[in-house]
Amino acid sequence: MVxxxxxxxxxxxxxxxxxxxxxxxxxxxxxxxxxKLQLKDCIAKMESSLIPDEPA
Structure with missing residues (x-):
């Protein structure tokens, strides 16, 4: 990601x-x-996948 x-x-x-x-x-x-926009989207997806889902 870096x-x-x-x-x-x-x-x-x-x-x-x-x-x-x-x-x-x-x-x-x-x-x-x-x-640049594609990279931004890719970075955002990677970062969001690092955040665990909270149980509902």
Whole structure:
């Protein structure tokens, strides 16, 4: 999970750099944002699976 969090952070930094570049490829930015969102969802699922279910 640590690797996923690092990749998520790195993607965030890459997106910021690309958005500052007026010549940046918008499609590349969108792809990075999509990957970042996929990582976020994956991390959230992994973290929620670590929390034990409470009996009703």
């Amino acid at each position: 690797e996923l969090k690092l990749e998520h952070r790195d993607l965030d930094a890459a997106i910021v750099r690309l958005q500052l570049d007026p010549d940046a490829d918008e499609l590349a930015v969108k792809r990075l944002k999509k990957r």
